[in-house]
Amino acid sequence: EDKVVQSPLSLVVHEGDTVTLNCSYEVTNFRSLLWYKQEKKAPTFLFMLTSSGIEKKSGRLSSILDKKELSSILNITATQTGDSAIYLCAVGSNTGKLIFGQGTTLQVKP
């Protein structure tokens, strides 16, 4: 059975801290791993990763995939209160199915 597991499930930090969110997966016919941010509404797309060891960056956010370890991390540096959200990891297979993890709820305090 396909499975995506995120950790931690929740995290509270202060502005300026750096956080690392984890995602591990067991998915048949892996095609890609995606990260989304959700703030009280629909998820919005952050990154898509397909190759091991290649970092994707967008401002203070970065992510990398380790296909040997079947995992990915999402880093957020110099966190701001606007980063407070649920961060979702999803893994896609060649069948077109996209499976999500439980999400990590990040709260950034001023």
Added chain:
Amino acid sequence: NAGVTQTPKFQVLKTGQSMTLQCAQDMNHEYMSWYRQDPGMGLRLIHYSVGAGITDQGEVPNGYNVSRSTTEDFPLRLLSAAPSQTSVYFCASSYTGQDDGYTFGSGTRLTVV
């Protein structure tokens, strides 16, 4: 270009009633999916489709039916609503399946009493 449109935004049903959640996209996306989101559970895949006439079950398909007669529309039918189906439902679509990321609708909050 409206993106992914879900209707209704809110719905209250009585146990045993049936209803259809509508989802339409105008981006010519082949891939469409339905998810439900419950607190602490992330998004769970109900059904998905890789093109008109093709549908498949996801992680939690029981109690739900789908059909895909056109590329644009992917309705989700609740056959006999149960309180366990109280949730927020999201429809999502993608051109390639993953590479461009799925675009999500704004969601339908369903309460079954």
